[in-house]
Amino acid sequence: MPMLEALQAKDELNSVIKTRVEKACTLLDEGIPLYPNDFHRDTEIQDLWGRFGETSEEDLEASGQEFTVAGRVVSYRSFGKVTFFHLQDRTGRIQVYAARDDLGTEDYQLFKKTDLGDIVGVAGTLFRTKTGELTLKTKGFKLVTKSMRPLPEKYHGLKDVETRYRQRYLDLIVTPRTTEIFKIRSAVVRELRCFLDEKGFMEVETPMMQSIPGGATAKPFETYHNALDMKLYMRIAPELYLKRLLVGGMEKVYEINRNFRNEGISTRHNPEFTMLEFYWAYANFRNLMDLTEEMFSRVAMKALGTTVVPYQGEMIDLTVGKWTRLPFHESLEKVGGVPPEVYTDYDKCKALVKEKGEKVVEGEKLGKLQAKLFDILVEPKLIQPHFIYHYPTDISPLSRRNEDNPDITDRFELFMTGREMANAFSELNDPVDQRGRFEEQVKEKEAGDEEAHFMDEDYVRALEYGMPPAAGQGVGIDRLVMLLTDSASIREVILFPLLRPEVA
RNA sequence: GGGUCACUAGCUCAAUUGGCAGAGCAGCGGACUCUUAAUCCGGAGGUUCAAGGUUCGAUUCCUUGGUGACCCA
8 A cells, every 4th residue: 555655654644534544445445436537517505595495394395306426525424224414515515424224335435435534425415404404415426536644634624824824725624714704706807807907997917037037126036047047036016017018108007916025924914916007008096096996896895795893802994085194204103193393304313313212324314214203103003094295205216206306206105904915106207307216225235235126227218218297006915805804814815825844 | 123922743722840752634454335523543744943962761951043923123
C-alpha cells in the first residue's frame, strides 16, 4: 500500500487514516473504483429546495420523480437497517435517507462502507420525514471519490485559524461562512465591473512585471528575466500604464488586478492584494467623489441588499448623500484637534509627531509630518465614510496642484471604519511639473527612502504628447470586501493568504 | 523589528501547588427502521511544537528556537 508508506514517511499516519486506506483497499478488492469518472448528476441541491421546498408529502409521493445528485457526505446518522446523512454540493445541503429494504442487503452493505467526507452520487425520490424535512430516498448509490482523511469535529468545526488558512480547501468544506464570504467577494467584483461598464469604462490589462515600478510609494518585489537579462519588478500599482492609455485616447479605462508590495503582513496588509484603478478623462476629483458614493452604495446593495452595513459593531452608512467631505487641513483641526498654528509650523509639527511616538526622518517635509499626524490623530476616528481632500503636494507626486494653492493637490482619500479605502485625484498632466516631482522623489530615494518613486522618462515623454485632463482612483478590493463581510482580518477575504512555509 | 498570548489524540478542549495525560466528537467492534450535535454498550487512539536546563519527578518552572493570533512600530 504505497499511500500508507508515504504517509508513514511524512509521519502523518494516524489510526483513522490507516483504517480508511485499508477500507479503500477492501473496496478495490471488491472491484469498486475509488475515483470513477462516469457518474452524472442531473440536479443541483438548491434546485430541489427551490422546486420542492414547500411541496407537501402527498404531492411528493404522487409525483415519484427521480433525481440524481452528487456531493460530499458531511454528516451521518446510522441505525441498524437505515441511515440518514447530509449531502453537500456547491449550492447547499440536503438530507438523504438510505434503507436496506430499498437498496437490498448487498448494496446496503456496500453503502455502509461510506465514510464522512466521501463524495457520493445518489439517485432517488423526494419525501418528507416525520419532522417534515425534505429528504431524498436512495434508490441507487455510487461512490464517486473516496476521502482518506477525517473531517474536523462536526459541531465546533475548524477553529484553528492557521489550519483554516493553510488548508483553505478544508475550511471551505466545513465552514459555510467562508464560502459565503468568497461568494460575496465574487459578487462585489462582478458588480464593480458591471457598474463601470455601464458608465462606459473599458477594462484593460497592463503589465504586472515592470522595469520601473511606479504609481505608488511602496517597496517593490524584485525579479529577473533571464532571456532579456534584465531586472524586473512586480508592480506596486498600474497607474502610470493606465494614464499612458489616456494619452493614447482611451478616455475611460479601468483595471481590476493584483498589486504586490514588499512590506509587512498584518490584519490589513497582504503582500499581494487586489486593486481597482480607473481613469476618467475630462473629469476632476469632485466628479470622482460623486461616482464613488454611487458605486459603493450600489455594490453594497447588490451584494448585501442594503446600503447600511454592520462592521465590527458599528453600522456604516454608505447611502448616497450621507458621505462627509472635509479638507485635509481642516480634518487635522476638527477631527485631530491640532490647531493651525501647530500644523503649519514645521518645528511644532515635528515636536508633536515625536510626542505621539512616531519617528521623524531627517529632511522630512512638512507635508509628510502632517500626514503622520493625520495617520495617528485623524484616520482612526473616521468611522463613517469621509472624503478627505486637498492633500499636501509633498506627499502627492502624481496629483494635479490646486489652482489657488500650489502646496496642496486636488486629491482625496476615502476613509471609513478608521481605514483608508480609496485614493483618488485629478491627474497631473503637465510634463514639466511631473518631471520636477519625479526629480524630488529621486532625491528622497537617494537619501534612503526605499518607497520613493523612480524617474520614469517614458511616462514623462507620454505626457509631453499631451494627456487630457482626467481624474483617477484606486480602490482596495480586499478592504472593501472586509467591510462588506464584517471581517476583521484581510486573511478572511483572501483565499490563500501568504503564510510562512509549513515546517515538517 | 518590538511586546503579549497560544501550541496537549484526526478535530474541539481539560489537566489543582511540579506528582500515573483526560473528555466530547470523529474513527473501530456491537445493539438499533424517522434521525438531524441521534442514543446505548465496549474497546482503541499521545514525540503534550522542538532542543536544552532545573528537579527524585516537567504538559506545568527556566533558556533558546519554530509557527500562529492580537497589539505596537
